[in-house]
Amino acid sequence: MNKIMYLEFERCIGCRACQAACRECGDHDAKERNFVEYVDFMESRQTYPMLCMQCKDPACARVCPANAIQITDDGVVLSAMEEKCIGCRNCTFGCPFGIPKFDFEENKMYKCDMCYDRSQHDIAPMCASVCPSEAIRFIDFDEMQALRRQRSQMNLVEGKKPTEQDKWQYVPEFFGVYTSDE
């Protein structure tokens, strides 16, 4: 599988179709494994989606004392194996993205597995399939590279050159509601 999940936070419209769709995945027990948050509802409607980064060296698996979190040959980090998981919840604290969740009723951890039943056949995971704004995409690695290049190209067109550090400042000129009495 040479496909990657590509997130473009600014595109997110906060509809949470990705969460609803996550529950629809056959292996997900109707529980969502991703989330969408407001950056700051008081200030703006900007939201962002988050799902598992499928890290090469995942913190969740590293901190698991029972070695319950397995990684497939094509690099997908799976939910903890039921027979191994001891319910210590180290993974939920270890993950810097807040992805692993804990089911207190079943006493086991569950997490985003990139809809492995779909993605192993190169079919897009549910969240990326339905995301109306294409904030979440399931694309070839090369396509992702091209998208990155295109971003800087657009910024040249606009006469701006954001870097990874300050790209958040490159939002529309009129940001926030203000009226003429100010």
Add this chain to the structure above:
Amino acid sequence: MTDFMVKKGVKNLHREGEKLITTHCSYCGMQCGMHIRVNEKTGKIAGVEPRYDWPVTNGKLCPKGVTAYQQIDHKERIKRPLIKKNGKFVESSWEEALSLIEEKFTETQAKHGKDALSVFGGVSMTNEKCYLVGKYARVALGTRFIDYNGRFCMSSAAGGFIKTFGVDRGSTLPWPELEHSDCFLIAGSNTAECHPTSIQWFWKARDKGAKMIVIDPRETPTARIADVHIDLKPGTDSALANGLLHLIIKEGYVDEKYVAERCNNYKELQESVETFTPEYTAEITGVAVEKIIKAARMYGASKRSVVMFARGVEQQSKGVDNVTLYTSLALLRGQIGKFASGVATFTGQGNGQGGREHGQKADLLPGYRKLTDPEAVKYISNVWGIDPKDMPKPGVSAFEMFDEVQKGNIRAMHVICSNPAVSAPHTEYVWDSFKKLDFMVVNDFFLSETAEFADVVLPATTWAEDEGTTTNLEGRVIHIRKVTEPRHESKPDWMILSEIAKRMGKGKHFQYETPKQIFEELRIATKGGKADYHGITYDRIDREDGVFWPCPEEDHPGTPTMFKERFATPDGKANLPVVAWKEPGETPTKKYPHILTTGRVVYHYLSGTQTRRIDFLMEQCPLPYVEMHPEMASQYNMQEGETIQLTTARSSMKTEVKLTKAIRKDTLFIPYHWGKELAVNQLTNPCLDPISRMPEFKVCAVKIEKIYEQEGIK
């Protein structure tokens, strides 16, 4: 013909023991393509699979679309006909329910005349059903009182388009072209929440550098991504549009050749916008002058632009005027009838487009024919096999039907696919009207707030248990497939209407066994009309990814782009409007000092009858709330999460405060999807547009008060 359609090379996940059936969503006008998963053995609905190859939506779905299938096997489905006995609903047989309807309808008409019956339709159902509702009212019941919930939705857009272009098709261009536009001017539409899957086209265009101007009192998820967000005061759209037209003309952005060749009334328009200088416009609208200028220049300089609007500008007492003015922006720029440019309204209901074309409106017959045109009456009477003399005269608009109930002229009502107890303005008046009715029948698959008032509730099917066509917001006629057999004892509306017709002695006009037969009749009924479906067949829809009307003959390709050469007016030219500034029906006063506006959230659809029963959607948004700017909140010492009281001249309600700077300081916003004491439409103003009879949901004057209910304080 198979039930599963997929283009070559597109992969879907097929699970063992399941089949996929290709259809569209039940909700808004986007009509997103989807496959529904059905267990082959049990027939149970298993879920949804994206339809990656539907050209309008590319497999994308919003959370409502993802969970739409959960309506079908929902535990709250009405299983059998319900009859109210001693104030309580009791399950009954179809025979008993239909006999009661026959008896009451006949009795009412014998006592009070034919027009004592009325029909209140809706457009969240197929063309076949919408068409039949009109025929049912006029042929089976013989009443002139028929209208539909599109009056609360699309009627201003329809009125504006008919005035300007001579025909009302929601979009003059097919939406996949949006990707190639250079500029979008979007007024009164929070499309990111209300039509979420449309946002992909705007984003695609923006990736190539397209500009976006959003006109909305709130900084919605749509406005957030705009280049210019014009945060105008609710109800001042006509002034703003006049102001933009003023600048387009003054700064030389007008396509003079196009206007001279294809538009009437340019001189008059020029004169009428003369006074709308940016300063004067800013004074009325409360928008900064530089934003108006920036927007006008951005829009004016764009080669290919699309003007789009939705209920924000339409649900006003000047809705039609607003539509004609915004549409003129596109006309002056010479944008209509060309590639990737034009004008479009975002159709709110699933079949808002098709449903308003086929005779559910008080004054219209199928194919957009006018009931006041004797030729049209003759043609349709012939199709229906009735004497033209028996064709009822035009009735009144949806909200005015309740006036007729109050006056005692309407004594019984049949509500089909609608929930006016939530969606009409000034709901207390509507509730009182329902109580005044001698007899009321409701078709629905959940017990809606309206159904609770009924004497008989007939269990209808959901969209997935019947076949038919809808017309999406582009004007593309598409195919809804039957996914499964009707649940419990429910029946599709067309079957229910046909059975009542039979009992009213009009059975020979309602001899249908399949929806396809109704569609065949509809094709003939619309032949030669403005919305001509004659060349459209189920097979063509499947083969061609939908067919755009007008399509007069089977070898006609359909009409994706409207008005390429001429407009549908008698002289072929578009009519530019002249609109003077007028205040909305209510403006803030000392007693009611703020402006209240209403709208949707992404998790709910219309009156919420369907979406308020879906777990995922209710987890995200269980209750209405009022959005308030923190500056207004601090003037009243109100805090986040506090329950406050809102009062207008109609009534008052309590709801929770949600603080945000993404709204004007003088404006409050409440979503409208809830009923009874949670319905914001208790407060809204039923001030009607003079042409479209659209109520002014979007503007009313309101006062807010703190509620002192802490322990120890009285």
